[in-house]
Amino acid sequence: MANEVEQAGGLGFLLALVDPGPAARVRRRTGMPQENTAAVTKPPRGPAWDLGLRDLPSSVVWWMLQQDDPRINELVYGHCAIDDRVRHDILNGVPHGPGRSRRVPVAKGLSRYPPPEIPRAAGPAELTAALREVASMAQGRAAALMVRREDWGVVAGADRERPLPGYARWALSVRPDCPPEVRTQFGTHRKFTHRLSTAGVVDGPAVYATTTRPARQALSVLAMGRWAFPDRLTEAAAALGPLVRAELGGNTEAWAVLTQLLPTFTGTLPELVTTARAIAGDGGEEVDGPLSVGSGTTDPPGHQGDAEVVYGGPSWDTGQTLGDDGSPWGSATGGRLSAGVRRIRASWQRPGG
Secondary structure, eight states: OHHHHHHHHHHHHHHTTSOHHHHHHHHHHHOOOOOOHHHHTSOOOSOGGGGTOTTOOHHHHHHHHTTOOHHHHHHHTTOTTSOHHHHHHHHTTOOOSTTOOSOOOOOGGGTTSOOOOOOOOSSHHHHHHHHHTOOSHHHHHHHHTTOOGGGHHHHHHHHHHSOOOHHHHHHHHTSTTSOHHHHHHHOOOHHHHHHHHHTTOOSOHHHHHHHOSSHHHHHHHHHHHHHHOHHHHHHHHHHHHHHHHHHTTTBHHHHHHHHHHGGGOOSOHHHHHHHHHHHHTTTTBTOOSOOBTTTTBOOOTTOOOSSOOOOOHHHHOTTOOOOTTSSTTSOTTTTOOOHHHHHHHHHSOOTTO
């Protein structure tokens, strides 16, 4: 059930990228549940580990902190991607959003925690000296904790004057609040960028939305972003919107194919979108009438039938009927499958099917 709800939220994010009219038609024909807009934009209640936050990339956690929302700060306070410097700032009400200076209220749930002890440099010269003395990763992490929000300019200047030690640059670059331009200054070598990727560092929501694999993972995080980092989510929407409108739009067949592919698709979101359109073609464009790919029911336009419309597709139709060959691509509908689904059946037949 959790996966079904998660997939529904991800598809809801994608549908929001197309015009309301076509989106409503797609929901009606594929059986995607209508979302409660107010509910999906409010931080949920419950422990962070119950909300799927434990495995979030560190950059996603940083986008959440940039909301400067006490409830969100409480959720991510214990996340392994943030260090004692960020925890110290949360407990002291330091804002993380760009251009903000007003103190952020501290959630009641965090009031029992004392701020971590953080070493503080007397000035830019002492901070620079501490960073230049780094000779191990442990020393690098300790020195990085000294860097406050207003110190990144000092760090960048010192590195331009003479490159900082490798361990210092690495410890600074994996901090979720390290400015992207400073991180780029530290290095663009393939090995360096691979280490950043392994540490969960992503260069913005647009890059995350278009390069993350598998697509279902990206959609899960982007759906959560509607309450977790709405200020940054617009970047992801701007990156995906033109492709989704061009390739899917109001093509109900393409959307139905996408719901079938999503659970096991290993590529990126752009690859998923273009694959779904290529399989479906233009057959489902601007067509009304009930359609449920998950159950195999694809009645032609205008056909009412006696059966209740099935809500929706493989994710929500847990009682789907198997076809004569034992696969969910066929069903007790006399083989009345749409052209797009027939093509999926031919191309994506399960082994032994």
